[in-house]
Amino acid sequence: FDTAAMLILEANDTIAPVQPKPGTQVLIPSQMLLPDVPREGIVVNLAELRLYYFPPGENQVQVYPLGIGQLGLETPEMTTRIGQKIPNPTWTPTAGIRARSLEKGVTLPAVVPAGPYNPLGRYALRLAYGNGEYLIHGTNAPDSVGLRVSSGCMRMNADDIKALFNQVKTGTPVRIINQPVKFAVEPDGKRYVEVHRPLSQTEGENTRTIAYTLPAAFHAFAEDKAVDDAQLKKAMSRRAGYPVVVSTGTGSAPATLSAQNTPSDNSLLTQ
Numbered sequence: 001f002d003t004a005a006m007l008i009l010e011a012n013d014t015i016a017p018v019q020p021k022p023g024t025q026v027l028i029p030s031q032m033l034l035p036d037v038p039r040e041g042i043v044v045n046l047a048e049l050r051l052y053y054f055p056p057g058e059n060q061v062q063v064y065p066l067g068i069g070q071l072g073l074e075t076p077e078m079t080t081r082i083g084q085k086i087p088n089p090t091w092t093p094t095a096g097i098r099a100r101s102l103e104k105g106v107t108l109p110a111v112v113p114a115g116p117y118n119p120l121g122r123y124a125l126r127l128a129y130g131n132g133e134y135l136i137h138g139t140n141a142p143d144s145v146g147l148r149v150s151s152g153c154m155r156m157n158a159d160d161i162k163a164l165f166n167q168v169k170t171g172t173p174v175r176i177i178n179q180p181v182k183f184a185v186e187p188d189g190k191r192y193v194e195v196h197r198p199l200s201q202t203e204g205e206n207t208r209t210i211a212y213t214l215p216a217a218f219h220a221f222a223e224d225k226a227v228d229d230a231q232l233k234k235a236m237s238r239r240a241g242y243p244v245v246v247s248t249g250t251g252s253a254p255a256t257l258s259a260q261n262t263p264s265d266n267s268l269l270t271q
Helices: 005-011 095-103 158-167 216-223 229-238
Strands: 031-033 041-045 050-054 062-065 078-087 123-127 135-137 148-150 173-177 181-185 191-195 243-245 268-270
Touching (some): 031 181, 031 243, 062 158, 135 158, 181 216, 229 243
Parallel strands (some): 041 173
Antiparallel strands (some): 041 050, 181 191
């Protein structure tokens, strides 16, 4: 479905992935609000495990799921750019990665050559941040896309990273943010919120109850008379990970929109 696994868990109000019984209805969250940042280049919202790409000169956005850094090896927030495009990358495990693998009984080679068994996949985009240690890349473990499993880099499905790699240029701006709560007022006057579970900071932390740190703009949005306070509180508590309408007099309901990755002047789109 090209949707992060963690988002499917959120939408279906569960934590642990389970094998659903035949006939079970599963909600796939394919609608989203755009993050509250300039719409240019690459935007990664860690809270929703999504990458947004805004092609220059076009009124479009492309949306991809991705895997991010695991607990203790988090992908940092940053404002940077693409520093290098690397086709057919080799992989040189860091000392930390080699040590963690050795603890699991796995001895890694000094260098993994390019090819189908390379953890970086066929394409890598090196970020001009720090010493260049963070990449957006493919993977030889597609089931890990949409989860917090990496050592800090961001991994994408093979077709997705190929499409992105072929479009972006060196110097493309990159913003990595953490916005678990998104909100918008659409041109038709409807108010929406999209609330994700915050990323846990410690082992065993309950992401259903972690308190949010919200910007002043959200408080102004919440105090607007056009926003139904009860429905907003319900959405903030449920943390469903997809847009819901919280306009006064409408009740809280999933958003409905017919669009295909074209934000226009809207913040709400369908993948």
